[in-house]
Amino acid sequence: MIVEKLVKKDAKDIAEFFTQNFADGWTEEMINSGFNLERLNAFGVKDNERIIGVITYSIAGDTADIEDVVVDKNYRRKGVATSLVNAVIESVKQKNATKLFLEVREKNQGAIAFYKTQNFVEINRRKNYYPDGENAIVMVKEF
Ligand SMILES: CC(C)(COP(=O)(O)OP(=O)(O)OC[C@H]1O[C@@H](n2cnc3c(N)ncnc32)[C@H](O)[C@@H]1OP(=O)(O)O)[C@@H](O)C(=O)NCCC(=O)NCCS
Secondary structure (H helix, E strand, O other): OOEEEEOHHHHHHHHHHHHHHOOOOOOHHHHHHHHHOOOOEEEEEEEOOEEEEEEEEEEEOOEEEEEEEEEOHHHOOOOHHHHHHHHHHHHHHHOOOOEEEEEEEOOOHHHHHHHHHOOOEEEEEEOOOOOOOOOEEEEEEEO
């Protein structure tokens, strides 16, 4: 599986991919602005030039945050998200980050199960974090 860095020119494709596969995904405008401000980083996996998995993240000091990790419905349970998380960890380690945080919807049992397999642990809950009022679970992995 080849994980490649995605950049500003991929913003439209990333946004379209999110629209098709994940209701909470960032819009093209948010992704573009993140790249412009150098606040957003992304890796992707493609099949025949078509994006089938994306992870977006940011780094500040010694901490990094996963914004979104999304895999095409037809390509799940094949290790794509695992490869994407590993790519982020390798990249942020080189920038001296020691912790990777994320928020996930409390009811998103599939994603929570996935993050646990990657050794993320729950450290906090944020009440009413999402626009529809759902709570967020905050998870971290230290390395
Ligand atoms: C969560 C998500 C990114 C996982 O992607 P994936 O490529 O299928 O994950 P992997 O194949 O690397 O999974 C590795 C392991 O995690 C666990 N896992 C992954 N998805 C799971 C699920 N839906 N239910 C239970 N366990 C799951 C399994 O143990 C899996 O290993 P296995 O397939 O050998 O049993 C994917 O389901 C997705 O895109 N969901 C919608 C978007 C989303 O909710 N993103 C997270 C919020 S930001």
